[in-house]
Amino acid sequence: MTLTIDTQASTENDIVAAPEGTLFRFATAGSVDDGKSTLVGRLLHDSKAILADQLEAVTRTSTERGFGGESGGIDFALLTDGLRAEREQGITIDVAYRYFATPARSFILADCPGHVQYTRNMVTGATTADAVIMLIDARKGVLEQTRRHLSVVALLRVPHVIVAVNKIDLLDYDEAAYREVEASVRLVTAELGIAEVLVIPVSALVGDNVVDRSERTPWYAGPSLLELLETLTVIDDLDERGQATEAFRLPVQLVLRPQGAVVVAPELADSYRDYRAYAGQVASGSIRVGDPVSVEPGGGTSTVTGIDFAGVALEEAFAPQSVALRLADDLDIARGAVIAAAGTLPPITRTLTADLFWLDPRPLAPGARVLLKFGTTVVQALISAVTGRLDLSTLAVEPATALAVNDIGQASIRLSRDLPVERYTQNRRSGAFLVIHPQDGATLAAGIVTAPGEPTRAGDGSGAGSEVSP
Amino acid sequence: MRAPPMTIATHRLSELDVLESEAIHVIREVVAEFERPVLLFSGGKDSVVVLHLAAKAFWPGTIPFSLLHVDTGHNFPEVLEFRDRTVAAHGVRLVVAQVQDYIDDGRLAERADGTRNPLQTMPLLDAIAAGRHDAVFGGARRDEDKARAKERILSLRDEFGQWDPRNQRPELWNLYNGRHTVGQHVRAFPISNWTELNVWRYIERENIELPPLYYAHEREVYRRDNMWRAISPVSPPRDDETVETRTVRYRTVGDMSCTGAVDSHAASVADVVREVGVSTITERGATRADDRISEAAMEDRKKEGYF
């Protein structure tokens, strides 16, 4: 291995020569041994994201372990199994993030473990993903793990669901066998209400339909996996009409009030003496200077007079930009407040029902006192009742009074104070929350609002909170 | 056989814009939720980028936290000079913890191989305790190393600074949970999701100044462990090693005793961006002797409280 890098050698089709692209986040999931690590290794390798020293280390280890055969003697799984414990046990135990780029796009991949007790990592990966790739072993078809992961994907409304039917080489590229698996996948996704699912026959080991379309599956007319990843829309993209799909929300992180301690030029310092702006990341939608806004708590209204980004005045801000908003009126706004497009706030309430993805080894019993984190707000809450639990083999909701780790359940929750509560189906950011242990601070569960309770006060909106969910 | 794209998506933010906003969000969350954050600042490119992002996050105000550098005593003089100049320009306070002090009074012993990177952990933890810091910003990126790939953006550490990879909090949506108990602190990595190429493109776009040794220059070097080592009081060549003058640059700037240079003619940011884009070797693989010791070298150091 030589370390010489010749800058003159770069050619027109290098990644660098491409204009700066967009960022696409996806997660992979599947049961142990379905070939997830191999698929990820293959994607990284074939898109040339594996650098020489990494490949050298992996090839050396593969040879030591006597790995041979179709992949040219490289055990691609070794590229992605990061931690020592995993290398020793040969399983993936924690989400690992991978980065690669093609001339079309850059990717962040959350590689989620398949082992049953690590379902929480699947939830982690799915909450930020633009797409999830579910791996299935073509010989085994849909397993309990597949259903479990697909129901997580469905509940969290991951925008794009791709099912890769792997090891198609072991079925001798037989169309009928593949169609059977595909049909059973579509049966489950239909049951779960996943509107669109993209099913692809692949061989992670051989490379069929991973980067290039395979000649061994002439009966499959769709795109390769990478082609899909390069062209699917990202969460914050606009719809066909050029509109943001959700209403504007900015959870206030902090109030910028430098009170004279400014970094602007001395001659400008005076004009920043009374500077006051609300800093945060746009959670959804967009806003323009001059737009009317509503603020909770407090129910105040005002108009946006300025959108600042580190000294640059913007005309418009949209998700997921981090900005600072200036308003016309002096409202009492602190961290935890939400600034929303006027007329879109849901009713204010102190109760809600939610789906909980229970992630902590300690079980949940009704009556538990917890903290909930919504956006930048933390409120005390009481889980007043557990009302059901998803049976993952039948996908039906069964009665339950407690939740254990890896359970997905339904609960009624009482809040210690008023909040604008929004359904997750209406807004992916404001309808999502963390359940936190009040003493040790552990993240106990991921929660999504299924319905706000009885309003204590009307929102300023069109009653969005009381609408029937789609 | 590749088909043309099926849909033309309407994106409004570039990759760098998205990463920048994400990092600023993390920095603001930590400042809002913690009492006494501090930024680990070495003058290396990743920490320089985090400092730049912090300045943007609080504009028009000043950066509301101080900086901390654990100086191994083996740093490149031009990096230290750059460090002090940058700190002064931002009007922030810098605390320097010296590994040398620990060696002088016997709390730490020089290693046989002369490398001081592993010795940074104790002064770091002491400085965190002395400053009563409950949050520590770092410029680590997940693409650097396999163990780093599993690190959370907000990562809880116990009193001994230890990282427990098997017991990490799940990180959901962009909701960060920074709650901690007495004695614990949190490491925060705002540029977790950036690659080396992202960092360089950002440095180019934002016109950020770096220590000069990131760019091609002539230097007296010798070959060891497949790297070009600089001549310095702490890294003298052995008798069998030939010294020559070459045009090189550094991809990481750390301890002189274990950081190597690469052959390069990349004299400007644009050259470096091009070079990194076509590079076939990872940053650490190319330039850090200490990470080559074993496949799990970084993981072991992180568990013990390293950055």
Ligand SMILES: Nc1nc2c(ncn2[C@@H]2O[C@H](COP(=O)(O)OP(=O)(O)O)[C@@H](O)[C@H]2O)c(=O)[nH]1
């Ligand atoms: N024949 C064949 N074997 C595969 C394929 N993908 C993975 N494998 C093998 O299946 C086993 C499990 O793969 P691995 O990637 O470790 O699975 P994971 O547990 O899901 O990460 C390994 O022995 C792989 O070599 C495939 O497409 N075809």
